Amino acid sequence: MAGPDPMDAIRKTFFLECEDLLEALLEGLDALSTGSGDTDTVHSVFRAVHSIKGGAGAFGLDRLVTFAHRFESGLDALRTGRIEADAGALQLFLRAADLLGDLVRASRDGLPTDAGAEDSVLADLDGLLGTLPEEREEDLDFAPAMLAIPLDDDTPADAPAPLRLSFRPHEELYLSGNDPRHILAALSRLGPTEVTCHAEALPDLATLNPESSYLHWTVRCAPGVTTADIEAAFEFAAGLCDLEVTADEDPVPAAVPVPADPPPPDKNLPGAGPAAPPPAASSASAATTQTPTVRVDLDRVDRLVNLVGELVINQAMLSQSVRQGSLPPNSPVMAGLDEFLQLTRDIQDSVMMIRAQPIKPLFQRMGRIVREAASRTGKAVRLETSGEGTEIDKTVLDKLTDPLTHMIRNAVDHGLESTEVRRIAGKPDEGTVHLAAHHRSGRVIIDVSDDGGGLDRARIRARAIERGLLSEEADPTPSDLDALLFQPGFSTVDTVSDLSGRGVGMDVVKRAIQTLGGRIAITTEPGQGTTFSISLPLTLAILDGMVVEAGGETMVMPLGAVLETQTVTGADMDALTPESRVLRVRGRMLPLLDLGEVLGHHPRRDDLAGCVALIVQAEGGSRYALTVDRIADQRQVVIKGLGDSYGPIPGIAAATILGDGQVALILDPIELREHAPGARRPLAETMP
Amino acid sequence: MTQAVPDPGAAPVPEAPPLPEDRQIELLAFHLGGQEYSVDIMSVREIRGWSKPTPLPHAPGYLRGVINLRGTVLPIMDLSERLGLGRREASGRDVIIVIEAEGRSIGLLVSAVSDILTVPSDALDAPPDLTGEDGARFLSSIALHGDCLTRVLDLSAVLPPRTSALI
Numbered sequence: 001m002a003g004p005d006p007m008d009a010i011r012k013t014f015f016l017e018c019e020d021l022l023e024a025l026l027e028g029l030d031a032l033s034t035g036s037g038d039t040d041t042v043h044s045v046f047r048a049v050h051s052i053k054g055g056a057g058a059f060g061l062d063r064l065v066t067f068a069h070r071f072e073s074g075l076d077a078l079r080t081g082r083i084e085a086d087a088g089a090l091q092l093f094l095r096a097a098d099l100l101g102d103l104v105r106a107s108r109d110g111l112p113t114d115a116g117a118e119d120s121v122l123a124d125l126d127g128l129l130g131t132l133p134e135e136r137e138e139d140l141d142f143a144p145a146m147l148a149i150p151l152d153d154d155t156p157a158d159a160p161a162p163l164r165l166s167f168r169p170h171e172e173l174y175l176s177g178n179d180p181r182h183i184l185a186a187l188s189r190l191g192p193t194e195v196t197c198h199a200e201a202l203p204d205l206a207t208l209n210p211e212s213s214y215l216h217w218t219v220r221c222a223p224g225v226t227t228a229d230i231e232a233a234f235e236f237a238a239g240l241c242d243l244e245v246t247a248d249e250d251p252v253p254a255a256v257p258v259p260a261d262p263p264p265p266d267k268n269l270p271g272a273g274p275a276a277p278p279p280a281a282s283s284a285s286a287a288t289t290q291t292p293t294v295r296v297d298l299d300r301v302d303r304l305v306n307l308v309g310e311l312v313i314n315q316a317m318l319s320q321s322v323r324q325g326s327l328p329p330n331s332p333v334m335a336g337l338d339e340f341l342q343l344t345r346d347i348q349d350s351v352m353m354i355r356a357q358p359i360k361p362l363f364q365r366m367g368r369i370v371r372e373a374a375s376r377t378g379k380a381v382r383l384e385t386s387g388e389g390t391e392i393d394k395t396v397l398d399k400l401t402d403p404l405t406h407m408i409r410n411a412v413d414h415g416l417e418s419t420e421v422r423r424i425a426g427k428p429d430e431g432t433v434h435l436a437a438h439h440r441s442g443r444v445i446i447d448v449s450d451d452g453g454g455l456d457r458a459r460i461r462a463r464a465i466e467r468g469l470l471s472e473e474a475d476p477t478p479s480d481l482d483a484l485l486f487q488p489g490f491s492t493v494d495t496v497s498d499l500s501g502r503g504v505g506m507d508v509v510k511r512a513i514q515t516l517g518g519r520i521a522i523t524t525e526p527g528q529g530t531t532f533s534i535s536l537p538l539t540l541a542i543l544d545g546m547v548v549e550a551g552g553e554t555m556v557m558p559l560g561a562v563l564e565t566q567t568v569t570g571a572d573m574d575a576l577t578p579e580s581r582v583l584r585v586r587g588r589m590l591p592l593l594d595l596g597e598v599l600g601h602h603p604r605r606d607d608l609a610g611c612v613a614l615i616v617q618a619e620g621g622s623r624y625a626l627t628v629d630r631i632a633d634q635r636q637v638v639i640k641g642l643g644d645s646y647g648p649i650p651g652i653a654a655a656t657i658l659g660d661g662q663v664a665l666i667l668d669p670i671e672l673r674e675h676a677p678g679a680r681r682p683l684a685e686t687m688p
Numbered sequence: 689m690t691q692a693v694p695d696p697g698a699a700p701v702p703e704a705p706p707l708p709e710d711r712q713i714e715l716l717a718f719h720l721g722g723q724e725y726s727v728d729i730m731s732v733r734e735i736r737g738w739s740k741p742t743p744l745p746h747a748p749g750y751l752r753g754v755i756n757l758r759g760t761v762l763p764i765m766d767l768s769e770r771l772g773l774g775r776r777e778a779s780g781r782d783v784i785i786v787i788e789a790e791g792r793s794i795g796l797l798v799s800a801v802s803d804i805l806t807v808p809s810d811a812l813d814a815p816p817d818l819t820g821e822d823g824a825r826f827l828s829s830i831a832l833h834g835d836c837l838t839r840v841l842d843l844s845a846v847l848p849p850r851t852s853a854l855i
Contacts, residue, residue, distance in 0.1 A: 310759040553743065599745035640761045642754070649744055655754060655761045663742040663754045663761055 014055040015108045016295060019361075021048040022101045026364050029097055033090045042085070043238065045093075046075045050235065052104065061107045064100075067118060071096045074125045089128060091371075096121050098368045162223045165230060166244040168216040173240035175211075184217065186233045191222025298394065301354050308344075308351045309638035315344045316659035348542075356391035359437045359446070362400060363388050366408050370433055373412035379419060380430040381412050390437035392444045396516055396536055400446075403512040407448045407532055408433060410506070415450035415530050425527065427451065440535075449531035455524040457481050463490065482522045486510045514670065517543065517560060545666065547633035547658070548614070550594075551601025554664045556637055556656055557626075561669040563615045568627060570609030583613055583625040590615065591624040591673075598626075598672060599651065616669045624673055639666065650675040713812070715805040715831070716785065717838055718798040721773040726805060726831075726838045727796075731787045735801055738782040749775065751848060752797060757786065763848075764795040770846060771826055789843035796846075805838060807831050812840065 028045035031037035053068035074093065077083045099121050106113040169180055187193050195217055202214045221230070230245055237243075319337055327333055363385045374381035392400075416422075416431035423429065436447040457478060464470035464484045476484075484490060485506045513520045518536040537543075545556035564585075566572075572584045573592065581592040592613070596602045611627040637656035640663075642649065653668035715726035741753030741764045750770040754761045764784060768776045776782075776799070784795040812829040828842035 306759060313759065601743070601745070640759070642761060649746060651745065655742075657756045657759065657761075661756050662740075663756050665742065665744070 011059055014059065015104065018052055018055065018104045018108075021052050022097070022104065023361055023364060024048045025097050025100070026094070026367065029090060029094050030364075030367065032085055033087070033094070037085075042075070042079050046072065046079050047235070049075055049100070052100065056104075056107070059107075063113075064103050064107050067103055067122070068100060070122055070125055071100060074129060077129055083128060092121070092124050092128060094367075094371060096125065098371070162247075163221045163225055163227065163230065164246050165219050165221065166216065166242070166246075167219060167234075168242040169213050169237065170240050170242075171211065171213045173237055174213060176236075176240060178236055178240065180215075180217065180237075183233055183237060184219065187219060187221060187225070187230070190225045190229055190233075193222050194220040196220075296354075301351075305351055305355060308348050309640075311344055312348060312638055313657045313659070313661075315340060317661055320659045352393070352542075353391070355394050357394050357397055358388060359390050359392055359397065359444075360388035362397055362404065363435050363437075365401065366404060366435055369405050369408045370412060373409050377413060379412060379416055381416060381433060382430050383408075383433050383435065385435045387437035390439060390444060392437075392536065396444075399512070399516055400536075403509040403534075404446070404448070406509050408435075411448060411450040411452070411530070411532075415452040417453045421453070425453075444536045446534045446536070447531050448534075449529055451529040454526040454528055454530055455482055455485070455522070457526075460484055479522075482524060485522065486520070511670075517558065519560075542636050543639050543656075543666065545635065545637045545656070546614070546631060547635060547637075547664070548595070548612075548628040549630045549632055550628040551596030551599065553596075553599075553601055554632065554658065554662065555595070555628075556664050556666045557614060557616070557669065558653075558666065559634065561616050563617055563623065565631065566613045566615065566625075568608045568611045568613050570607065573608060585613075585615055585625065592627065593624060593672070594627045595667075595672075596629070598675075616673075626669070626672070637664075637666070711809055712806055713809045715807060715838060715840060716801060717803045717805050718785070718801045720768050720771065720798060724802070724836055724838045725767075725771075725841055727785070727787060727841050727843060729804065731789050731843055733786040733788050733793065736784050736786065736795075738778065738780055738784065738797075740778075748848065752778075755784070755795065757793075757795070760793070762786065762793060762795050764797055765846075765848065767796045767798055767846070787843060789847060792847060794847060805831075805833050807833055815839075 025045055025048040028037060028041045028048070031041050032045070049068055049072045053065055053072060056064040056068060071093075074083075074096070078085055078089065078093075083089055099117055102113055103118070105111070167180070167183075169178075173180070184193075184195050188195065196219070198216045198218065199214070201216070202208070208214075227245055230243075234241070234243055319341070322333060322337055366385075367383050370381050370383040411433045412431075416433070417425070417427075419429050422431065432451045434447070434449045434451075436449070438445055460481050461470065461476075464481075464487070465472055467487075467490060469484060469487050469490065470476065486509075487505075487507060490505055490507070510520050513534055513536070516536055518534055521533045521535075522530065523533065524530040543556070544559040546559050546562055547554060547556055549555075566583075566585060568583065573581060574584070574589075575581050582589040583592040584590075592608075594605060594608060594611075597604050608627050611629060612631055613625040613627050615623055616626050617623055637658075640655045640657060642652070642655050649665075651668055651672040652665045653671075654666045655663050656666055658664050714729040716729045716732050717724055717726040719725070736757075739755050741755045743753040744751060744763075747753075750766050752764045752766050754763050756762075766775060768774060776797075778797070779799075782797055782799055783801060784797055785801065786793060786795050811833075812831045815824055815827040815830050826841055826845045827839050828845075829840045831838050831840060
């Protein structure tokens with residue numbers, strides 16, 4: 001392998017940082033919209049866009065630079081108090097932030113973007129700033145700093161008197177990774193600049209504290225340099241130094257001109273390119289209070305997770321062989337083995353925690369979904385979130401985006417009433433969608449609630465009867481009725497809307513959640529709102545499984561899918577047609593499948609007496625019975641992907657390695673049912 | 689650049705210069721159905737003893753199942769059956785050649801590995817056009833070494849189709 005292009009690595013880092021900056025940007029804008037933001041928030045928002053623009057400039061991403069620049073101008077107007085932080089402006093900034101995110105991602109992946117959206121946001125930004133004087137000098141102050149190109153001297157030279165400034169850095173300036181040298185260099189690039197270093201306060205070497213700030217500077221700026229230029233140069237030093245700007249009348253006393261290379265003796269790298277020595281310079285100011293973190297390639301973490309999985313398997317194999325060695329249970333070997341088991345579990349937990357990520361970025365993305373859905377339906381909607389710090393496995397997190405997006409759109413589209421209806425009901429005009437996450441007994445719970453009208457059960461009932469999902473005389477409980485929402489092809493809204501319609505219903509959401517090993521439930525209060533509750537396992541790497549044997553093979557059934565088990569006597573079995581059989585389970589008839597036969601391990605058996613039937617939950621709340629020869633064990637297994645060495649196998653979700661080193665296949669109860677020979681969808685087996 | 693520095697003390701030995709690295713190829717040879725086959729040794733990751741694979745439901749017959757290769761789930765292919773030479777009954781003396789091709793790993797089940805052949809790359813001939821012979825499409829070339837003919841497998845053709853084959 002040839003050495004990777006160093007620019008590529010820097011580019012990658014830039015885009016990673018962009019994600020953080022975008023997150024900070026949205027967070028700041030959210031804080032401003034809820035009124036909890038202050039001047040610092042405005043500054044941090046501005047800095048985020050500014051940093052993205054800077055990095056984009058260094059990589060020649062012109063389109064991104066152009067957009068970020070216009071966005072920045074808008075934010076600058078907000079920062080300098082030229083416009084008010086009212087709801088309209090913030091809405092626009094949120095839209096611009098969404099679009100900036102799109103542009104960043106499009107630049108990263110080399111994808112095209114929707115120029116129309118860009119133009120409309122830019123037009124609105126112009127409209128917002130319309131009455132304000134154009135701020136052109138921003139172009140000039142920034143480009144040279146990031147691109148490290150010596151700047152032309154064509155700054156308008158009509159300013160009355162050159163500015164003079166006194167710059168006294170605080171200790172924190174150095175601590176945050178800033179360097180006065182870069183700031184002064186940036187100033188000097190605006191034109192001929194006189195910099196004077198004052199070292200009077202410098203103590204002798206014996207008493208010098210190398211981490212203190214002793215030096216201060218006076219600078220006589222080039223003619224034409226404006227206060228805004230200076231502010232821009234000191235952008236990252238704001239609050240970290242004393243800065244006084246005065247108009248220069250008299251010449252500098254005892255001037256010792258320093259050609260933009262002041263004393264602090266360290267590495268010599270002019271310009272603040274993205275690879276400049278203080279790598280965190282741009283983000284440090286925003287993130288000084290955070291605990292230190294490292295960025296690690298996900299592949300490396302996955303490798304570690306795999307290795308620990310190995311360790312767990314190895315530990316199981318070792319225990320198994322030691323136990324077969326018939327050692328006394330209180331022997332030192334057994335005690336050591338117990339400790340080994342404990343340690344392995346601890347390591348496994350710690351490694352899983354590395355993969356765990358806060359759910360916050362996902363919730364933030366939902367903010368955008370709410371905004372878009374709200375503007376298309378014409379409803380006023382506010383998204384509230386809580387428990388954003390809740391951590392969840394990265395893989396689970398990635399796969400949650402689609403179902404959650406769908407549920408949020410549903411909540412806005414179907415859950416919330418129109419403004420008129422809300423007024424009649426005495427509710428505030430603005431509807432609320434609440435996203436909450438928390439941990440409960442080893443699982444992650446995510447609630448999506450709205451304060452809308454609740455589920456219309458009469459309509460659900462009518463629709464279910466119309467669709468043949470429910471018989472006329474059936475009298476289901478309210479919660480059974482609610483569960484009908486998850487039936488395939490069920491939708492109570494007659495017109496397919498642009499938002500949640502698209503021909504997919506909650507059954508798709510449920511399916512997606514189930515593939516993640518999760519469950520979904522509804523609670524609804526007429527007139528008060530609806531809550532969808534998703535419960536997910538903390539990780540996808542480990543599964544609680546039931547180890548079963550069928551047709552001479554050992555397999556694992558996810559424990560979550562098994563509702564109960566029953567020994568088949570033979571008398572509780574009936575043949576419906578030559579192809580299909582049913583099993584009587586406490587007075588109810590369930591379709592019966594023989595696992596060994598479904599998987600082709602043996603031909604059809606007529607006598608299943610003595611087998612164990614697992615009552616398994618399949619799609620849409622339906623159940624079926626799956627016979628196996630024996631239940632061997634119940635244990636946690638490490639999930640191994642079947643890899644892409646060959647295509648997917650119907651009925652098989654993944655594989656695992658058992659204590660004896662053998663590979664066992666993990667069954668997919670839903671697919672097993674769908675691919676079973678001669679068994680199509682259950683007839684009317686819908687109500688649980 | 690590979691010229692040896694002449695040793696003034698030694699008499700010049702007329703020695704056939706060894707073939708440069710890129711001009712010869714190493715093949716791992718084994719026997720199937722009485723014929724010698726081989727694979728480019730660069731694609732061989734390891735050779736391991738036989739262990740019973742876990743069968744995959746609804747898989748084509750040549751796919752014997754999967755085994756645990758130090759924590760990775762590795763598919764095992766009965767090479768004899770894949771080449772149309774008939775299913776071989778597994779015995780404890782069989783070996784599994786773990787190969788990697790096109791970013792995929794797979795284990796080839798063969799009776800035994802016979803030899804490592806070093807052949808000049810210009811000794812590799814394109815297989816004759818054997819229309820109708822099922823096995824021919826799996827060969828990338830043939831080579832003579834001594835009196836023996838070895839059939840070099842085209843691993844990308846031997847690998848099972850990536851998708852849909854099992855559905």
